Amino acid sequence: MSRKLVIDPVTRIEGHGKVTIQLDDNHRVTDAKLLVVEFRGFEKFLQGHPYWEAPMLMQRICGICFVSHHLCGAKALDDMVGVGYSTHNLITPTAEKMRRLGHYAQQLQSHATAYFYCIAPDMVMGFDAAPEQRNVLGLVAANPELVKRVVVLRKWGQELIKAVLGKKMHGISSVPGGVNNNLTAEVRDRFLRGDATIPSLAQVLEYAQDGLALFHQYHEQNRALVDGFGEARALDMCLVDDDGNVDYYHGKLRVIDENKNIVTELDYHDYLDHFSEATEEWSYMKFPFLKALGRDKGSVRVGPLARVNITKSYSTPLAQAELERFHAYNKGLCSNKTLHTNWARAIEILHSAELISQLLHDPDLQKDELRVTPAPSMWTGDGVGVVEAPRGTLLHHYRANEAGNITFANLIVATTQNNQVMNRTIQKVAQDYLDGRAEITEGMMNAIEVGIRAYDPCLSCATHALGQMPLEVTVYDADGRQVAQHRR
Numbered sequence: 008m009s010r011k012l013v014i015d016p017v018t019r020i021e022g023h024g025k026v027t028i029q030l031d032d033n034h035r036v037t038d039a040k041l042l043v044v045e046f047r048g049f050e051k052f053l054q055g056h057p058y059w060e061a062p063m064l065m066q067r068i069c070g071i072c073f074v075s076h077h078l079c080g081a082k083a084l085d086d087m088v089g090v091g092y093s094t095h096n097l098i099t100p101t102a103e104k105m106r107r108l109g110h111y112a113q114q115l116q117s118h119a120t121a122y123f124y125c126i127a128p129d130m131v132m133g134f135d136a137a138p139e140q141r142n143v144l145g146l147v148a149a150n151p152e153l154v155k156r157v158v159v160l161r162k163w164g165q166e167l168i169k170a171v172l173g174k175k176m177h178g179i180s181s182v183p184g185g186v187n188n189n190l191t192a193e194v195r196d197r198f199l200r201g202d203a204t205i206p207s208l209a210q211v212l213e214y215a216q217d218g219l220a221l222f223h224q225y226h227e228q229n230r231a232l233v234d235g236f237g238e239a240r241a242l243d244m245c246l247v248d249d250d251g252n253v254d255y256y257h258g259k260l261r262v263i264d265e266n267k268n269i270v271t272e273l274d275y276h277d278y279l280d281h282f283s284e285a286t287e288e289w290s291y292m293k294f295p296f297l298k299a300l301g302r303d304k305g306s307v308r309v310g311p312l313a314r315v316n317i318t319k320s321y322s323t324p325l326a327q328a329e330l331e332r333f334h335a336y337n338k339g340l341c342s343n344k345t346l347h348t349n350w351a352r353a354i355e356i357l358h359s360a361e362l363i364s365q366l367l368h369d370p371d372l373q374k375d376e377l378r379v380t381p382a383p384s385m386w387t388g389d390g391v392g393v394v395e396a397p398r399g400t401l402l403h404h405y406r407a408n409e410a411g412n413i414t415f416a417n418l419i420v421a422t423t424q425n426n427q428v429m430n431r432t433i434q435k436v437a438q439d440y441l442d443g444r445a446e447i448t449e450g451m452m453n454a455i456e457v458g459i460r461a462y463d464p465c466l467s468c469a470t471h472a473l474g475q476m477p478l479e480v481t482v483y484d485a486d487g488r489q490v491a492q493h494r495r
Contacts (some may be wrong), residue, residue: 089385309399
């Protein structure tokens with residue numbers, strides 16, 4: 008009897024999606040895919056608004072990675088008014104460093120949220136643990152001291168976001184051509200030394216290493232599982248600097264294959280010449296790919312694993328040591344191991360903390376040169392911004408008319424870029440865990456979700472919803488009749 012399994016919705020992610028798995032009469036997996044069933048339409052909502060509202064409006068796509076949307080929009084606005092990297096009229100060092108400070112603070116707290124709140128429960132409790140145990144409350148019971156540190160680490164990051172953007176969520180900092188505030192010495196010293204409400208920078212650097220310790224312990228005890236789980240091949244892409252190392256705020260887009268050969272490197276302003284997006288009837292999320300290679304060979308992976316695969320070195324010593332360990336373990340090749348994404352995410356938590364440390368010791372943050380005011384003649388009305396969001400490469404593209412009102416908006420977010428490789432992961436995990444098995448267990452169901460969670464997808468961003476998200480698996484017979492249902 009053939010069966011169709013439905014996981015609706017997937018849990019411990021942001022947004023609403025479901026997985027369908029089709030099994031034949033011999034219980035073999037014939038199809039498995041992720042369906043994104045929400046549509047939000049921010050690209051359309053923006054049209055008609057004054058161009059300068061874009062960074063404030065578009066950051067409301069998300070309550071987690073809003074800083075990335077804010078900065079991506081700000082960079083697009085820089086282009087539109089004739090200031091930024093597409094011209095010789097650059098924003099000031101203080102403005103760029105303030106933007107970077109907020110960006111790194113967001114990456115620190117976002118990665119910590121995903122890693123410890125959504126992913127770590129599966130590592131600590133196991134895939135097969137009871138659902139009521141396999142969550143952040145179970146993690147509190149299992150290791151309260153670790154969770155206390157995580158809460159404090161996240162709070163430090165959120166407080167720094169507030170200091171830079173004015174609010175912990177959906178703040179206002181960037182303006183066309185720069186920013187509207189610097190970081191005073193008094194505020195800087197609070198984050199360096201700590202106070203009654205937040206830890207010192209030294210403690211943050213210590214806490215940031217907890218994720219790596221947790222991963223290495225788990226990896227040592229479960230090496231076959233970590234290295235063999237849901238392996239899915241794809242090209243890797245991220246922003247890189249002139250030395251070929253990741254730059255979370257700016258750079259060229261580099262794409263490499265699994266042997267680390269450069270497939271292409273491009274100015275992101277030319278993205279329309281290189282990328283296309285496929286669509287499917289069963290999902291609101293698109294499938295981007297490189298035109299030259301086609302949808303199958305030209306799909307890319309973005310995010311922590313892609314960035315760590317591409318990056319040759321870091322400028323910070325602690326993260327550099329971990330990067331060398333990662334590259335040595337994978338023998339200098341790119342890792343396609345899905346759960347290595349969690350390793351890469353833990354490395355980036357530490358890297359973010361060290362980058363923040365560098366900036367907090369930079370006197371440029373206290374300077375007053377905050378904004379470049381371009382001449383009206385420099386107005387282009389067309390702008391593209393790209394940053395490396397915690398989940399991966401994020402692109403905003405706006406056009407405005409002579410009155411300054413938005414006429415066009417296009418977003419390609421990290422989760423969309425990962426759509427194809429996420430589906431490959433789901434298919435691989437479904438085959439490994441469900442193929443030939445007549446009975447469905449809670450652990451089998453959760454294993455598929457573990458594969459999705461590794462990417463930390465933000466389906467709210469990808470479809471441009473919030474609410475209760477139970478897990479339901481429904482079994483149908485060949486005639487479409489419901490024969491069993493599991494719900495939690």
